[in-house]
Amino acid sequence: MINIFWFRRDLRLEDNTALEEALSSGMPVLPLFIFDSNITEELSHNDARVSFIYDTLSSIDKELKKWGSSLLVKKGEPQKIWQDLITTFEINSVFINKDYEPYALLRDSLIENLLSKNNISLKKYKDQVIFEEKEILKSDNSPYTVFTPYKNRWLQKPAEKLPLKARDSSVSRKNIYECNFEFPLIEMAGFKHSSMKVRPYDLSAINDYEKFRDLPFADKTSYLSPHLRFGTVSIRKVVTMASNINQTFLNELIWREFFMQILYNYPDVVTGNFRSKYDGINWINSESGFERWCNGETGYPLVDAGMRQLNATGYMHNRVRMVTAGFLCKHLLIDWRWGEAYFAEKLLDYELSSNNGNWQWAAGTGCDAAPYFRIFNPHSQQKRFDPKNEYVRKWVDDFNMSSYPKPIIEHEYARQRAISVYKQGILKH
Ligand code: FAD
Numbered sequence: 001m002i003n004i005f006w007f008r009r010d011l012r013l014e015d016n017t018a019l020e021e022a023l024s025s026g027m028p029v030l031p032l033f034i035f036d037s038n039i040t041e042e043l044s045h046n047d048a049r050v051s052f053i054y055d056t057l058s059s060i061d062k063e064l065k066k067w068g069s070s071l072l073v074k075k076g077e078p079q080k081i082w083q084d085l086i087t088t089f090e091i092n093s094v095f096i097n098k099d100y101e102p103y104a105l106l107r108d109s110l111i112e113n114l115l116s117k118n119n120i121s122l123k124k125y126k127d128q129v130i131f132e133e134k135e136i137l138k139s140d141n142s143p144y145t146v147f148t149p150y151k152n153r154w155l156q157k158p159a160e161k162l163p164l165k166a167r168d169s170s171v172s173r174k175n176i177y178e179c180n181f182e183f184p185l186i187e188m189a190g191f192k193h194s195s196m197k198v199r200p201y202d203l204s205a206i207n208d209y210e211k212f213r214d215l216p217f218a219d220k221t222s223y224l225s226p227h228l229r230f231g232t233v234s235i236r237k238v239v240t241m242a243s244n245i246n247q248t249f250l251n252e253l254i255w256r257e258f259f260m261q262i263l264y265n266y267p268d269v270v271t272g273n274f275r276s277k278y279d280g281i282n283w284i285n286s287e288s289g290f291e292r293w294c295n296g297e298t299g300y301p302l303v304d305a306g307m308r309q310l311n312a313t314g315y316m317h318n319r320v321r322m323v324t325a326g327f328l329c330k331h332l333l334i335d336w337r338w339g340e341a342y343f344a345e346k347l348l349d350y351e352l353s354s355n356n357g358n359w360q361w362a363a364g365t366g367c368d369a370a371p372y373f374r375i376f377n378p379h380s381q382q383k384r385f386d387p388k389n390e391y392v393r394k395w396v397d398d399f400n401m402s403s404y405p406k407p408i409i410e411h412e413y414a415r416q417r418a419i420s421v422y423k424q425g426i427l428k429h
Contacts, residue, residue: 003095005029005030005096006034006095007031008096011232012231020172022095023173028177031071031177036107038107048348049350051191054191057071072181073181086120091118094123098126099128100260102263127234146367150254154254154257201233206241206246208220213318228349228351258357269360271337276429278425281365281425282421290338298407301399302381302386303324303378304396314347321343321358322362323376326370377411377415378411
């Protein structure tokens with residue numbers, strides 16, 4: 001009889017809660033990964049995130065082989081795969097780290113039913129956040145919808161129960177299931193290798209985080225986001241470092257958890273405005289305007305640099321994400337859901353909770369959002385955050401050349417129009 005540990009968005013062997021629990025359970029642990037076809041079918045064949053997942057799994061498999069084990073990799077519809085696994089192996093329990101996205105919650109509850117019908121228990125652990133679900137609530141037991149009080153509560157709580165101690169995985173390695181599965185080619189999952197790469201994270205500059213975090217040309221942020229997304233680093237390790245070194249940086253990690261608990265407690269945000277008073281906004285939704293925005297051809301250099309960086313690398317600096325997102329919603333009056341979907345397709349760090357939360361923030365429709373009448377002037381943002389045009393020049397080859405597009409819309413006109421359209425939308429509600 002064996003236990004199975006199912007890797008999902010926790011792609012590491014160190015300080016992995018459910019894996020450690022499985023290895024301490026006393027039964028041999030078989031490590032498993034499934035390329036979930038419900039997710040992969042939506043992606044292009046050279047999606048860089050799948051390449052990253054694949055390369056990470058390959059390293060994990062190599063390490064497991066040193067332990068005398070290997071990774072079982074499957075592709076397909078998870079329920080069907082689990083049905084097959086149940087008939088192939090004699091399974092006692094399945095160990096997973098929790099995933100809080102609506103699709104994952106549904107999938108896991110279906111698998112839990114299937115397992116339980118076969119007398120197999122599903123053991124679920126918190127791993128990708130410090131505080132999950134409803135662990136941080138207001139005194140009336142409702143979720144926080146404003147960041148600062150959430151953050152204050154989050155910061156008070158650690159003294160009581162912050163689970164920061166990294167686990168020592170070497171202790172229980174001997175409980176791994178001995179096997180030698182062949183590690184598949186990426187083509188088995190229906191993909192090709194991508195030339196776009198996830199950068200390693202770098203925490204060496206976070207001492208001075210607040211000095212440069214808003215300066216895209218400095219390019220000194222941590223690049224942690226895809227690693228937190230896919231669990232190639234432990235959040236406990238990162239929070240421990242951040243707590244000792246830089247409070248502003250820690251706040252950003254708390255924003256991540258804030259949006260995760262918003263998504264968990266208010267899953268309707270996936271398709272709808274957090275604040276329904278904005279449901280009446282009459283978006284213009286111009287296809288050609290959207291295309292120019294996607295291609296980085298709006299004639300606003302900071303917006304275009306951001307979109308071109310995104311298209312070329314799968315990254316975009318946070319300040320520039322704020323400017324490009326605000327520009328789409330307010331200057332072009334295009335529904336935030338269009339921009340959110342485009343970012344979801346392109347960002348290497350795409351994370352439903354953070355993407356949705358930040359898009360709704362930029363559109364003014366979110367929980368703790370920028371007020372609708374606060375409209376960034378992309379030129380002033382450029383002067384302030386890229387005063388020597390270093391970032392812009394890096395991404396916009398034709399900056400200041402005659403070939404560079406004229407502004408798609410005049411700023412002051414767009415600002416007035418946005419305020420008036422938002423106002424009318426609110427009145428309609
Ligand atoms: P750093 O500045 O080094 O920050 C460290 C970590 O803190 C990040 O890795 C991230 O986990 C967290 N963090 C920082 N800023 C935010 C924030 N505003 N909201 C939530 N968490 C934050 N982040 C994603 O991880 N996935 C997304 O899909 C995503 N979409 C976004 C869409 C828009 C419109 C905007 C404005 C922001 C979005 N962000 C998203 C947040 C932020 O831009 C990225 O987390 C950050 O740029 C990643 O780079 P970094 O790891 O170097 O960040």
